[in-house]
Amino acid sequence: MHKVTSALLVLVMGLTAVLATGCPRRQEAVGPPPIKIGIAGPMAFLQGEHHWYGALMAQEEINAAGGVQVGDTKRLIELVKIDTNEILSPEDAATAVEKAITVDKVDFLMGGFRTEGVFPMTEVAMDHKKIFMICGSATNELLEGRVDKDYERYKYLFRVTPIRSTDLAKVCFEMLGYVGVIMRQALGLEKPKVAILAERLLWNEAMIAAAQQLIPTRLGMELVGVWRPSATATDVTAELTAIKAAGAHIIFTINSGPVGITYARQWGELEIPAVSIGINVEAQKLGFWDATQGYGNYDTTLNTYGKVRITDLTLPFYDQFVERFGECPAYTAGTYEALHILAAAIERAATLDADAVVAELEKTDKHSATGRIVFDNLHDVTWGPGYVTGIMTQWQDGELVVVWPYPGWQGLHYEGVVSYKIPPRVVQYWLGQSK
């Protein structure tokens, strides 16, 4: 009996070995190997999920059309999920990317979210001369000072989403000026008062400095103070109480962390009589409404994707994404555009050789869901009318609507843009005060 068991065990192990070694050979016999794309992001979090979803949609579209034409052969796209864990531990990101390159043998990389994680992971990619398309991190210095100063090492880096930090700031200040005009008209204010509420993180330092300079000068408003809670603060009632006491009409937010939910919820529940605009990454998600229990109504934030016709591709992409994944696409879903851009560059280069693909990527002029994507000399996505502008979205009674660029800004007319709304409580409070 013992001999029979041993023989069976040997048989099973032998069969397993044959199957394990036989499968790849069989796959090779069917067709050329797929092009492996590593999707790097914090996969347990929404940002990473959207990296994956965007890439998945693009992969399915490309493969359904037969794959990528590389010279004489059509090759399918295979996605490799790389959990960088960069939200919790940015130092894990480099290890994850190293493993993807050396063990999983990915050909190209895209993704990244937290600047502190993107720097080391892109260094690893550059060590291996792998093209890395950033889709999720705005810091200027990821490209500036790298691609321009040491082109040979960093030419493999490109950014698709979002627009760089300084351009994000331009959009926010445009919106702030626009809301300032509306507030002056609606409330009869001469000089609206602005409070800045910005989480304590490195990425928004330059933006705060610029806001402190521009708000009193170019925008003609009074800055009443800057409050810097932690990005993970669970309570900002003290900050909001102080902001209300300072008499602010506008709260200019610059937040990417969970404090954005805490803030919006308490801002609404305490009925703070000030409009809220700026950057609140959490307010870009459909889950924001439930997470704030609706108290985030009228919060306004910079965004990348929205229910608006930036180009003829925007709404089909947006609707399909929402229908399939139950969420509106975050800016990390820019992997969708990135994968299409990369596939087109590979086809033009007719090879997977990184240097040849870089040369073709530099010639990119892509009509996309976010606008016309053209890379500048830093390999950064070009911002401005006629290119990618970014949008501002506002929560209006449970709907995430687009309120900027307002019709006529720089000659632009995005179909679907609606009017910005001041929360009724703000109007009532200030008109009541003036009586």
Add this chain to the structure above:
Amino acid sequence: MRGETRLLARILVAGLMNVGVYALLAVGFSLIFGAARIINLCHTGFYMIGAYSMFLLVVSRGWPVLWAIFATLVVVAVLGIAVYKLIIDPLREHEATVLIVTLATAVLIQEVLLILFGGHFRGMPSLIPGYTTVLGVRVTYQYLLTLGVVAVASLGLWAMLQRTRLGIAIRATAQDREVANLMGMDVTRVATVTMAIGVALAGVAGIMVAPIYVLEPHMWQPPLVTILAVVVLGGLGSIKGSFVGAVILAFAEVLVVFLVPQGAFLKAALALGLMLAILLIRPEGLFGVAFEGER
């Protein structure tokens, strides 16, 4: 009101709002340390379980709030007993090991919640929606409820410790575990019950914050630092000290926000600095010796 008076009133009200959660957490932590001599770094892990349990039962499953509160308290207390029996008790003679395993347990809870709920930020409706104005400051009813619960829980705990046989046993065990054992008390049982009560208090804190804070699987970390500061400041094991420590740190944080708005993120650092300053003057904490004397 004059400007200075108005500012003082705002600081007073905002400070009181912060006291509630810190006090609930710190009192439970102190109780466990006092009676069982366990520094339970997993304490805020139970607070997080309490908050997630409320979210799961009320928002996802649609349970009535009172049933959800009851179920949450039972779940947290049972988990607390399980952790004590399975993880802490076998190692309790090795204090450093207990510190590490309780921290590891907290990380384990974090990872399990990350798997179950993902890294998404969650919220649930206030148990009592809306706000009122106190001395010119808007205060949500949820915060007032939290303060009320702290008051009731503190009085209940005090009455239990002073007026019941269990309370006497807990205090006796806290004074001298070996003598209590020689006097015929089942000190292991007392420690188990104390653990259940302590983590249930953490669960109550979780229930109270679930409608106020953002729920995410790392929400146990920031309050752990704060309550460690609170209990050390008040005197390890002193329940009265924990309450006073909570008041001091809560007001220190609010003062930073009001007086140094650009440094609002420093409020935790300043609170810890204050703790260090007091410990330099009184190494046993504010009520360390006084509590020993009371005991």
